[in-house]
Amino acid sequence: MPANTRQIRRRIRSVKSTAQITKAMEMVAASKMRRAQSMVLASRPYSEKMDELLGHLAAAVGGFEAPHPLLQRREPRKIGLLVITADRGLCGGLNSNTIRAAANFILDQQKPMKIVAVGKKGRDWLIRRGQNVVAEFTQMSDVPSLIDTTPMSHILIDEYVNAEIDEAYIVYSQFVSTLVQRPLIKRLLPVEPAKVSGPNTEYIYEPDVSGVLGQLLPRFVEVEVYQAILEGIASFQSAQMVAMRNATENANELIGDLTLSYNRARQASITTEISEIVSGAEALA
């Protein structure tokens, strides 16, 4: 058989094995995605209640000048930024979208930054660009608990309390649906309590307002970060599943095309062979 058909056959074999790999990755991502999505949903009630509680509390302490360091506003001169990306790629434009949002933010601010990077992709990019990365967290579990994420929030809280930074923001990919993930920038510090509507309930506080507030505020920040991490994981698994599904589909299409040209080439070579034999026989006759 001529070289051409052999080449095509080799090509088909290689595309087939690629399709097998992407199919497997798609299935792994799909099962992880389901778990990640349910974790995001399960963690929402807590942060909603927390929001509500903080709103009540803030209304109650509204009269105070500076009720707690984490509520204190300062002229923003130095800024802390928590960038949450995935450790791995092969997930379409997810990481680059998040990184682009972070980069635009850094450009817009034009202020000294202290950056905490979560995830290899974001960290590598930031370091390559010579940004001031003060801490990094990689190799995160797919199913983190709140305790796994507290070190990230505490770096920012400590820096804020020590006036090393005057504001803190968080950049992550918000999980909207399996097909839609949106990069989001949110201010973390100073904490801005939600406005409460309706009549204000008078609470009894134990031990007292500032005591409760002092415990609630850091926890509030921790939960915001935890939520963002979960959203990031759910986004990554969804984006990877979709990207791998597309890759598998493309590979299968390519296999179809290649099979067609393989058959054509094979047929052409057979036809040539037959006509050679026929003309050879005619010459003898």
Add this chain to the structure above:
Amino acid sequence: MAKIRIEVITGERVVYAEDADIVVAPGVVGELGILPQHAPLLTALQPGELLVRKGNEEIAMAVSGGFMEVRPDKVIVLADTAERAEDIDLARAQAAKQRAEQRIEEQRDRVDLTRAEAALQRSVARLKVVEKRRKRQR
């Protein structure tokens, strides 16, 4: 008798949400028993046992700190962690207690000490809940 809605929520999931007769919680300034129509209250919690009574049924949970918001018809517990008594891993809690005690004895520096003490409190709370449940079953 009037009922009170109790919701126990952690950062990871909703642990418990039902109507009950009374809730006993470990507040930072002491145990609190909450009956329906309680005045609005907001308190921090310390590691300990959270008890919910509902008819003849008694549900024990170990919480390791958090917050509790009480409204006349509703109690919301935002716990750092919360486990039903039957979900607690006894061996793990005991191991954690030993580890914490050992660390307190070594007393390296202030930060470690506070952390170890907090860990000790948590594990003691878990063990207490488990032991109480065992006694009741016998």
